[in-house]
Structures are given as C-alpha cells and as structure tokens.
Amino acid sequence: MRSAKVERNTKETRIVAEVNLDGTGESRIATGIGFLDHMLDQLARHGLIDIALEAKGDLHIDFHHTTEDSGIVLGQAVSRALGERRGIRRYGDALIPMDETLTRVALDASNRPYLIWKVEFTRDKLGEFDTELFKEWFQAFAQHAGLTLHVETLYGTNNHHIVESCFKGLARALRDALEIDPRKADAIPSTKGTL
Template structure:
C-alpha cells in the first residue's frame, strides 16, 4: 500500500510552521501552537478523523492569533494535498453530522481540485480562550485553498460557542476520514469522469 503521509514546512516573517499528516493513522496528535483552543480543536480532527497530526508552530502571538491560525490552515492544506497524491482510488466525498448537547453541525467536503469555502456559522461568543471566533473562517479558508477542496460548513443549532466549534471540528474530522478513505471498488481509478482532479 502506498504510504499516504506528508510533511510541509512554511516559514514567513510572521510564522514558522511544520505540519506532518498521516491519512492512515490512529488519530495520534501532537501540537503546541500557542493557541490552546485551536490545539484542542485540531485534536478533535485527528481523533475523529483517525488522521495522525504532528504540528510545530511558532507565530507572532504578541500581535494576535490571526497569522498563526491562518498559516496553520494553509500548511495543513498543503500537507493534505501532498499526502492524498493524485486522488486515484479515494472516496473523494465526505460528510458528517455531529451533535454535542444542544449544538449540531454539518460538514461536507469534496476533494474536487476546486477550492471553495461556504461557511454558515454564527458564533454566540466573540472569543473562546484567546481565540477570536472569526479566525475559524481564516483557518478553513486557508485549508480549502491549499488542499484544493470544496468545503461546506454549517452550524445548524447551538447556543454554547464551545459546543458550536467542537461540533464543527469533529464533523470536519469525520468528513475528512470518509473522503480520503480508499475505495476498493474504485481499484485505483480516478473518481471523476474528467479523468483528473
């Protein structure tokens, strides 16, 4: 079986990030980005996606978390794109509904090669820990652009902002797990009538 893993480094004047992903992992997670709530959310992605994530990030947090969060999305997107390869034999599409008490979110993803983020979430608080909730959009935009996926994220219910965020990231992990899974019926074929993605 082809090893489906990748390590990407991104160094700018604002951040230094290295992200390793293993699409066929056990949900192992290592990360200390300095943005504790984001680390907690990415742990959900790893655990529920059964994707190993190992992230080292240093950013200009003395300003705010914006550059770190956005660049983490970019770097992870690049790592996923490299790990998935030419996409032959994968499911391609993934979706998940995830509840947490009163909150319910839906995430749908397509490894289409056409980047797009369609996010319908109204957080009930402006921040969680030291993380501005507006930055979740920046994270997912960076991921979608660089993994070259179409990504729909909808929070359908919820009044606790922590629950809203957690259902989104858990559903994201589950949708990723479904989309990147190998499909034995495809037998290495491209999941597109165009012949490429």
Template sequence: MRTATIKRKTKETDIAVSVNLDGTGASDVATGIGFFDHMLDLLARHSGIDITVKANGDLHVDHHHTTEDVGIALGQAVKQALGDMAGITRYAGVHLPMDETLSRVVIDISGRPVLVFKVEFPRDKIGEFDTELVREWFQAFAMNAGITLHVETLYGENSHHISESCFKGLARALRAAVAIDPRANGAVPSTKGQLGG
C-alpha cells in the same frame, strides 16, 4: 503510506506540519494557542489522520497569523499526501452533534477549492481565542487542500460547542472522503479521469 511534511516560514510564523492519512489519529500539536491546539487534536483523533503541528508565531500581536498559517500548511500537507487521488472515496458528509449544537459538514475532494461557511457564534471569544478565526482557519485549509467544503451550524448556543462540532464534523467527513474505495480499483473518482481541472 500517504504522508506529507510541509514547512512554512514567514516573518510572522515558523511552522512544520506532518500528516499520515492512513494513521490512527495520533496528534502532536503545539501552536501556543490552547483552544486551537484542542481543535487540532480533535481533528486528528476523529479523522484517523496522524497530525503533527509545531508552530511559532507572533502571538504578541494576536492569534490570526498563526491560526491562518497552520491552516495553509495543513491544507498543503493533506493535498500533497493525497497525491493523484486515485481510489479515494472523494465525497462525504456528516451531521455532527455536540450537546445542544448540530453542524453539517460536506466535502468534495475535487481539486477545486471552495468554502461555504454558515456559522454564527454568540460570543466574540472562546477564552482568549477570537471566534472569527475559526472561519479563517477553515478558509485557509480548504483553499490549500484543494477541496470543496460546506460547513453549516444548524443550531447551537455555546461557542465552544459550535467550534468543536465544526472541527469534529470536518474530521469525520475527511475520514470518509480520503478513504480508499475498494470498488474503485485504484481509479480516480471522476468521469474526466482526473481531479482539479
């Protein structure tokens, strides 16, 4: 089983994350931020990755540290669970609709972390959650998972729908990219024979 557990503790947050890349999409998430929990539940369900997140953060300050640090820990967990990445599909891309919104998410599990994030929100907040933190989470996740990730909302009007289409798009792209390609016969999907260099 491709699994990993990461624990991260700073003066700002105390986080424990577990993933199972070959799971059923089960989630057990508690960050203290309702909207963020909702996005992580969607990520698990639509990726087929079992995700557990327990986070205690300085929410009396704001949601920034908790959101970013969960992205760091979850990215590290996915990277660790992937191991040497032998046999994975590696590339995937999806267009994900959410009512009036359409987002495109494209991923390369390359070992070379890059985020291109072309998403605009019509509102600064979704409930109490700052919409600028969506990008912060994607940045932290991509950098620590070691993936090339392009996220673009082609159009949309509702900030909740825009965020949801991005998280669901990532989920579906991850689902395809981490899947084992039966035709690869366990080979690393690179002409160099390794990823990340």
C-alpha cells in the same frame, strides 16, 4: 502510506506539519494557542489522520497569522499526501451533535477549493481566541487541501460546542472522503480522469 511533510517560514510564522492519512488519529500539536491545539487534536482523533504540527508565530500581536498559516500548512500537507487523489471516495459528510448544537459538514476532495461557512457565534472570543478566526482557519485549510467544503451549524448556543462540532464534522467527513475505495482503488474518481 499516504503521508507528507510541509514547512512554511515567513516573517510572521514558522510552521512544520506532517500528516499520515492512513493513521490512527495520533497527534502532536503545539501552536502556542491552546484552543487551536485542542481543535486540531479533534481533527486528528476523529479523522483517523496522524498529525504532527509545530508553529511558532507572532502571538504577541494576535492569533491571526498563526491560525491562518496553520490551516495553510496542514491543508498543503493533506493535498501532498493525497497526490493525484487516486482511489479516494472523494465525497464525505457528517452530521455532528454536541449537546444542544448540531452541525452539518459536507465536502468534495475535488481539488477545486471553495468554502461555504454558515456558522454564527454569540461571543467575539472563546477565552483569548477571536471567534472570527475559525472561518479563517477553515478557509485556509479548504483552499490548500483542495476541498469544496460546506460547514453549517443548524442550531446551537454554546460557542465552544459550535466550534468543536465544526472540527469534528470536518474530521468525520474527511475520514470518509479520503478513505481508499476498495472497489476503485486504482481509479481517479472523476469522469475527467483527473482531480
């Protein structure tokens, strides 16, 4: 099974994450930030990745460190679970409708991290969560998982739907990209022979 566990301890956060890339979408998420927990549950459920993540952070300051560091640790766990990325399909994409919102996500599990983020919000906050922190999470996750990741909301007005469609799009694109290709299960999907 392709699984990994990563721990990160700083003066700002203490986070442990476990992933199983060949899971069923089970999740145990506790970051202390309800909305982030909800989004990471969507990532597990729709990506069929088992995720256990517990974070203790300086939430008395704000949600920034816990949000970003959760992306770092989860990304590192995914990257470790992938190992040398042998046999994966490598590319994945999804077009996710959520009521009035439509979001497109495309990714390459190339081990060359890059984020294109074309997502706009009409509110500064969702509940107590600063909407600008969603980009921080996606940036941290892409960087540490080794993903070239493009996220674009084509249209939408409800900020909750916009964010949720981004996470669900990431989940479905990851599901395709990280799946083992039975026709090339022993090959690294690169003409260079390495990712």
